[in-house]
Amino acid sequence: MKIGCVKEIKNNEFRVGLTPDNVRAYIAAGHHVYMEMGAGVGSGFSDTEYVKAGASLIDNAADVWHLVDMMVKVKEPLPCEYPLFHDGLILYTYLHLAADKQQMDALLAGKVKAVAYETIQEKDGSLPCLAPMSQIAGRLSIQEGAKYLEKRFGGEGILLAGVPGTPKANVVILGGGTVGMNACKIAVGMGANVSILDVNLKRLEELDNLFGAHIQTLVSTDSNIERVLRDADLVIGSVLIPGGSTPKLFKRRYLSEMKPGAVFVDVAIDQGGCGESSRVTTHDDPVYIEEGIVHYCVGNMPGAVPRTSTIALTNATLRYGLMIAENGLEEACRKSAVIRSGVNCYCGKLTNKNVAAAHGYEYAEID
Numbered sequence: 001m002k003i004g005c006v007k008e009i010k011n012n013e014f015r016v017g018l019t020p021d022n023v024r025a026y027i028a029a030g031h032h033v034y035m036e037m038g039a040g041v042g043s044g045f046s047d048t049e050y051v052k053a054g055a056s057l058i059d060n061a062a063d064v065w066h067l068v069d070m071m072v073k074v075k076e077p078l079p080c081e082y083p084l085f086h087d088g089l090i091l092y093t094y095l096h097l098a099a100d101k102q103q104m105d106a107l108l109a110g111k112v113k114a115v116a117y118e119t120i121q122e123k124d125g126s127l128p129c130l131a132p133m134s135q136i137a138g139r140l141s142i143q144e145g146a147k148y149l150e151k152r153f154g155g156e157g158i159l160l161a162g163v164p165g166t167p168k169a170n171v172v173i174l175g176g177g178t179v180g181m182n183a184c185k186i187a188v189g190m191g192a193n194v195s196i197l198d199v200n201l202k203r204l205e206e207l208d209n210l211f212g213a214h215i216q217t218l219v220s221t222d223s224n225i226e227r228v229l230r231d232a233d234l235v236i237g238s239v240l241i242p243g244g245s246t247p248k249l250f251k252r253r254y255l256s257e258m259k260p261g262a263v264f265v266d267v268a269i270d271q272g273g274c275g276e277s278s279r280v281t282t283h284d285d286p287v288y289i290e291e292g293i294v295h296y297c298v299g300n301m302p303g304a305v306p307r308t309s310t311i312a313l314t315n316a317t318l319r320y321g322l323m324i325a326e327n328g329l330e331e332a333c334r335k336s337a338v339i340r341s342g343v344n345c346y347c348g349k350l351t352n353k354n355v356a357a358a359h360g361y362e363y364a365e366i367d
């Protein structure tokens with residue numbers, strides 16, 4: 001199969017769909033890989049590395065789109081890329097179609113076979129191509145929080161770990177899923193006092209078994225949240241209700257009860273945020289201060305570390321991509337319900353129930 005990869009053109013997106021190691025894996029499996037020149041530069045991969053891995057370089061994106069059977073990307077195609085769709089093209093990338101009718105209509109009209117990373121679901125219900133981004137956002141949340149606790153950013157001016165003879169910082173994590181657990185790992189590693197709150201008792205038990213005496217686990221109730229926030233130096237918002245809107249656990253009235261200069265990193269902002277005072281910020285201008293509390297609400301946190309993010313993402317996407325390339329999409333779907341779960345559009349038909357429901361479209365099975 002002819003596999004292609006173009007440079008991402010979305011604002012501030014530096015990840016790339018294929019690393020040189022991925023190229024090597026596709027070529028070893030008997031495929032051809034066409035890379036747009038400079039596609040990997042934002043993630044620290046040079047054209048020379050891709051050529052050494054066996055890729056053919058092409059100097060413009062349109063030629064790559066026209067040439068290939070399967071395009072491997074990171075973000076959804078932008079409107080200027082829609083005219084490059086062709087009948088039967090396999091598009092393998094994040095799509096988020098439930099929130100993007102224009103793109104969905106373009107994929108249907110272009111008769112593209114679109115496989116979305118975010119809906120690929122393993123038998124145990126896990127979303128393997130989404131998890132690495134939550135791991136990164138969770139770990140990064142403590143790193144960013146520690147930075148914005150510095151005085152020059154409006155923070156309290158404290159070091160998370162303290163030093164002998166000074167208090168350690170109190171870190172509060174709202175939601176102990178993938179983001180929360182990874183935030184917890186880094187905060188504990190840095191020597192902070194950590195409280196983690198969740199509604200899922202089984203999850204709290206797992207966290208307790210994992211981190212033992214290093215953390216305090218609490219059931220997420222309004223009174224527990226209010227109590228721990230009063231002493232918090234750094235708060236991480238990492239709650240998710242799959243398919244539902246994020247509950248506003250961090251009420252505006254708590255702000256005035258907190259320590260001035262405390263930092264709130266609302267990782268859940270991409271789903272609306274779990275703070276009443278949260279509003280989306282960008283990497284260019286990541287923080288604002290409200291009632292003395294520093295708010296960091298960047299919706300695409302992994303974009304800050306594109307090299308790690310690219311490697312983590314492609315570690316997850318490569319194996320499914322190889323299965324599709326080896327079998328063709330139809331046979332891959334027959335062999336694997338996991339691949340099938342990723343197919344959102346197929347030759348003009350909408351093949352994901354949730355996306356169809358979100359837009360009131362008819363759902364169809366792949367033939």
Ligand SMILES: NC(=O)c1ccc[n+]([C@@H]2O[C@H](COP(=O)([O-])OP(=O)(O)OC[C@H]3O[C@@H](n4cnc5c(N)ncnc54)[C@H](O)[C@@H]3O)[C@@H](O)[C@H]2O)c1
Binds near residue numbers: 133199267271
């Ligand atoms: N900003 C970014 O760049 C970025 C990157 C990755 C993920 N995210 C977002 O981070 C959020 C968390 O993602 P995740 O992968 O950790 O999800 P997850 O499903 O693994 O974890 C969510 C946790 O929230 C808990 N929860 C639900 N209701 C709660 C409540 N009322 N109080 C406390 N806990 C509650 C759940 O029990 C679960 O443990 C999501 O909104 C996700 O989209 C943002």
